[in-house]
Amino acid sequence: MITAVILSGGKGVRMKNVVPKQYLLLAGKPMIMHSIERIDSIPQINEIVIVCEKSFESSLELMMKQYNITTPIRFAPAGATRQESVFSGLQKVSNDLVLLHEAARPFVLKNDFLKLINEKEKNVTFGYEIPFTVVKGKEIILDTLSRDELKNIQLPQKFEVKTLLKAHEMAQKNNEKFTEDASMITTYKLADVKIINGNSYNIKITEPIDFLVGEIIYREIIRGRK
Amino acid sequence: MRVCIMTGAGSGIGRAVAIQLAEQKLYDHIAILGRNLEALNEVCKKMQPMVQTSVWDIDLNSPQKIPQIVEQIHEKCGSIDCLLNIAGYTDPQPLLTTSLENMEMTYNVNVFAPFLLIRETVKYMKKTGGKILNVASTAGMTPRPGWLSYSSSKAAVISMSQTLTEELSEYGIKVYCVSPGRCATKLRQKLAPNEDPTTIMQPEEVAEVICNLISDRENCLDGQNIVIRKQIKPKG
Numbered sequence: 113m114i115t116a117v118i119l120s121g122g123k124g125v126r127m128k129n130v131v132p133k134q135y136l137l138l139a140g141k142p143m144i145m146h147s148i149e150r151i152d153s154i155p156q157i158n159e160i161v162i163v164c165e166k167s168f169e170s171s172l173e174l175m176m177k178q179y180n181i182t183t184p185i186r187f188a189p190a191g192a193t194r195q196e197s198v199f200s201g202l203q204k205v206s207n208d209l210v211l212l213h214e215a216a217r218p219f220v221l222k223n224d225f226l227k228l229i230n231e232k233e234k235n236v237t238f239g240y241e242i243p244f245t246v247v248k249g250k251e252i253i254l255d256t257l258s259r260d261e262l263k264n265i266q267l268p269q270k271f272e273v274k275t276l277l278k279a280h281e282m283a284q285k286n287n288e289k290f291t292e293d294a295s296m297i298t299t300y301k302l303a304d305v306k307i308i309n310g311n312s313y314n315i316k317i318t319e320p321i322d323f324l325v326g327e328i329i330y331r332e333i334i335r336g337r338k
Numbered sequence: 339m340r341v342c343i344m345t346g347a348g349s350g351i352g353r354a355v356a357i358q359l360a361e362q363k364l365y366d367h368i369a370i371l372g373r374n375l376e377a378l379n380e381v382c383k384k385m386q387p388m389v390q391t392s393v394w395d396i397d398l399n400s401p402q403k404i405p406q407i408v409e410q411i412h413e414k415c416g417s418i419d420c421l422l423n424i425a426g427y428t429d430p431q432p433l434l435t436t437s438l439e440n441m442e443m444t445y446n447v448n449v450f451a452p453f454l455l456i457r458e459t460v461k462y463m464k465k466t467g468g469k470i471l472n473v474a475s476t477a478g479m480t481p482r483p484g485w486l487s488y489s490s491s492k493a494a495v496i497s498m499s500q501t502l503t504e505e506l507s508e509y510g511i512k513v514y515c516v517s518p519g520r521c522a523t524k525l526r527q528k529l530a531p532n533e534d535p536t537t538i539m540q541p542e543e544v545a546e547v548i549c550n551l552i553s554d555r556e557n558c559l560d561g562q563n564i565v566i567r568k569q570i571k572p573k574g
């Protein structure tokens with residue numbers, strides 16, 4: 113069995129909205145519910161941990177009832193950084209394997225979650241081809257990175273809980289900051305992380321324009337075209 | 339087990355649907371909601387050789403009990419695959435004699451009960467897919483002076499069906515809306531007391547269209563308001 117940890121601690125600063133984006137309606141449904149409904153339909157997932165601001169717990173609890181979510185839900189308090197939030201979520205996990213996901217990526221299909229779950233490897237991430245050139249440097253270009261060697265990391269990811277916890281503890285000890293977890297595990301050489309092919313529709317909703325694009329993705333990919 | 343919930347099975351179009359559903363064995367269990375237990379048990383007797391049935395006592399003018407009933411049906415049967423909102427009520431009055439009670443009762447039976455039934459069944463149906471069919475009326479599409487409460491409630495049913503077609507298609511739930519024209523039933527007699535019922539569409543004919551829509555063969559007609567009318571030649 114496997115636990116899904118959903119990061120939902122964002123405060124919505126970039127969306128310029130009082131309500132954090134993960135609770136705004138996307139295609140008529142709170143963004144976070146898109147992922148939770150699909151996760152709820154997967155029998156191998158027997159626990160969902162939502163990492164969020166404490167003040168949102170009661171409204172999320174009500175939503176779980178309204179949407180008849182039957183997988184048991186636990187809450188973990190969001191931290192000041194993404195790294196702290198993941199660590200906080202891991203404390204509530206009771207399985208050996210975890211699927212790490214974020215509420216701001218609502219367009220992951222049930223089959224995508226199953227691909228990760230069914231992978232033999234314990235540490236797996238989605239990675240998507242980078243269709244543009246990436247350079248190093250802020251004011252002037254210092255180097256051009258070869259895009260053949262690069263992948264864009266997409267959540268969800270699957271990890272062995274004890275490996276990921278160890279990586280977090282090492283990062284805390286060394287006072288090192290990471291914005292993503294697969295790179296944390298590989299930096300400390302704790303395990304290999306397998307990359308499987310991601311999808312163009314699995315966008316992260318960050319800016320207001322992503323909501324518009326998201327409506328189209330919902331129509332074409334999730335709901336299906338008429 | 340394939341399970342269908344329906345209202346309005348005691349008479350008219352709903353009764354004809356219930357009997358055809360049983361004959362066609364589209365579902366293994368048909369859960370019937372209504373208040374006229376004598377009529378409902380009578381129709382169940384006709385259905386029982388072919389399918390399992392259960393009767394759930396509820397006056398749809400007080401729809402608050404619906405969540406509890408739907409939960410019990412799901413508990414008993416294990417799934418809900420189809421919902422047919424067929425019950426309807428009318429007390430045709432011009433504006434100036436339409437009471438708030440008339441409005442409330444018409445909306446309770448025609449709009450709020452179907453809304454609650456849909457909301458509660460979708461909680462289960464969203465995991466498996468399924469079909470929902472609402473009976474609206476041509477009265478909800480064209481102005482009918484003197485039918486204010488009924489017409490406006492049926493317009494709401496048409497709009498609700500169209501919204502939910504979009505909202506529920508992600509779950510593989512198809513929402514159908516049919517608008518019959520004149521059909522020989524008790525309700526029609528209230529709306530047009532002087533009409534000869536043998537000269538208009540019969541409930542069995544409307545039921546046939548409904549049963550076709552909810553059969554597995556039909557996959558392309560959801561989301562539109564489907565008008566059911568029959569060309570009737572004048573006698574003589």
Ligand SMILES: NC(=O)c1ccc[n+]([C@@H]2O[C@H](COP(=O)([O-])OP(=O)(O)OC[C@H]3O[C@@H](n4cnc5c(N)ncnc54)[C@H](OP(=O)(O)O)[C@@H]3O)[C@@H](O)[C@H]2O)c1
Binds near residue numbers: 345523
């Ligand atoms: N006949 C037409 O020309 C026509 C045209 C367009 C649309 N329609 C629609 O077709 C549907 C079926 O009506 P019908 O023509 O077959 O008429 P009907 O024979 O009068 O059937 C109406 C059904 O609704 C039930 N119902 C009404 N109020 C109820 C309540 N408070 N609680 C529980 N059940 C209640 C009735 O049960 P009780 O025995 O308990 O009253 C009856 O079974 C209705 O939605 C109607 O609006 C009819």
